[in-house]
Amino acid sequence: MNDKLQKYFPDLFSSHAQEIHRLYKQKLEEVAKLQNNCSSAIARQRKKIKEISVSLQEYVPDGDSHSCHASLSIHRERSSAFAEMESFLPKKNGLYLNLVLGNVNVTLLNKQSKFAYKDEYEKFKLVLTVILLLFSFMCRFIFTYRTLDAMFNFLSVWYYCTLTIRESILINNGSRLVVFHHYVSTFLSGVMLTWPEGVLYQMFRNQFLMYCMYQSFVQFLQYYYQSGCLYRLRALGERHNMDLTVEGFQSWMWRGLSFLLPFLFLFWQFYNSITLFKMAQLPNCKEWQVCRDVRLLLPGPLHGNVFTTLGVVYQKYRN
């Protein structure tokens, strides 16, 4: 029977797919070997350059600043070349990714997929920001059920956890994201989630929901800022004729940033921590969240958040 089939449908038995697959597996092995070679070659050259720099500094007379300069500039030039090369090699996961995902390789091995991933990340943020905005609006102005609040807080916790994972993947792929504030937000949402129903909860609830709505609104603005950045960076990176200059980009960035910053800072963070602090001093404060933890812990990260933003802006200014 098989012979008959083979006669009528030769295609069925053609080993075209098998052939490609064999070739593919072979190439895969070659790539893996090359990856190892590449990594070790880079490591070796790194070591060598370090040794040479050291010996240059030892043997060259102190006055000869010229050679020191030369060695430094070589060092810098090479380092950036190596960093560029390494961005196409699989990279070991950081602590957080290793804990959550384990030892799976999340490096995106070409520029397009890196950009696509960042793009998707921004879209994900946009969609969930809008959902959270509507949700908090609903909780604030329409329904006041504790169960609904808990669902809202669950969603926030999930959202921020997911963000930190995706951001770690981005960082693994060479992004310079600042993610500290998302860990803080995760923690905050966790505290709100476990806050028991009571007078104090009702006191803080409305303010917290307003803060969430405001936060979502700021993220919404940020989305436009970030996607503008991304669009321009891509234009800079992909076209080499540079009809969008780096300077043009920087001025655009600074305009966007100075528009955003007042919103990021505005009194909310301080206002929140002051309210919590006042609540902790009320006589009827029995709930564990406010008394023991919030008073001590919350104002810290909230201000930390502000300082991180300041740090980012300072670094941008120095560059």
Added chain:
Amino acid sequence: MNDKLQKYFPDLFSSHAQEIHRLYKQKLEEVAKLQNNCSSAIARQRKKIKEISVSLQEYVPDGDSHSCHASLSIHRERSSAFAEMESFLPKKNGLYLNLVLGNVNVTLLNKQSKFAYKDEYEKFKLVLTVILLLFSFMCRFIFTYRTLDAMFNFLSVWYYCTLTIRESILINNGSRLVVFHHYVSTFLSGVMLTWPEGVLYQMFRNQFLMYCMYQSFVQFLQYYYQSGCLYRLRALGERHNMDLTVEGFQSWMWRGLSFLLPFLFLFWQFYNSITLFKMAQLPNCKEWQVCRDVRLLLPGPLHGNVFTTLGVVYQKYRN
């Protein structure tokens, strides 16, 4: 200056690393192209085989069961060959992974790294099981602070979330894991986390902690069962002289399984849901978790869990 350096340290300027890197990027592109080819070739052949099967069934006289059989066996044989091929091709993420990680490729492209990943997953479970066991022991018998309970529940939620992510990665890599019960556990821990302090909480707390300790203990036993499975499967897969036969493995597996099952089933699940049900009927039941949600929701998934396990065992029995 650079010339002088170049004379003394030729190594520094050797483009060995660059050369390898160029080659590597080239190979990387070839591999990407081959991956696409391979996927489309498989898809094409799949379609063709389907067409042929259909036309065979149409044109061959009904009585000719022989040819039907032949077409079926070809179908099956080819399908498994394709599945084998596809396990080395990058695969699209499922819904859950796509939500959490986005569109990053988590396929492990060779057998060793698949085994290593599974191994790491088992170790991760072991470590966290031991930690949770100690933690719940501490909460049950040493300290009774609500804050500590909340920390324990936080850790559980995080652990189960992480497990579901890792398991989705394993499933993406071709594992036949049964993960339903971990989604249930995540939900359970979430409910415990948001349960407000009160009489009912104190009533259920001890039972819940005992249940957690017991659960960790079962997982500990399971670890030995699973790692035994893994070790034997690896031995079967890697050595072709088969000094460990498939039958030997299956008998070992059945012995392990029948040792485990009583522990997995024991009355705990039923006991827990009955307790909750009784508590929901108490007059002083004001807390939202018990009244509205737990009564309706918890017994469902708890029994679902038992049925899943039964299903797995039944499937094993049929094979």
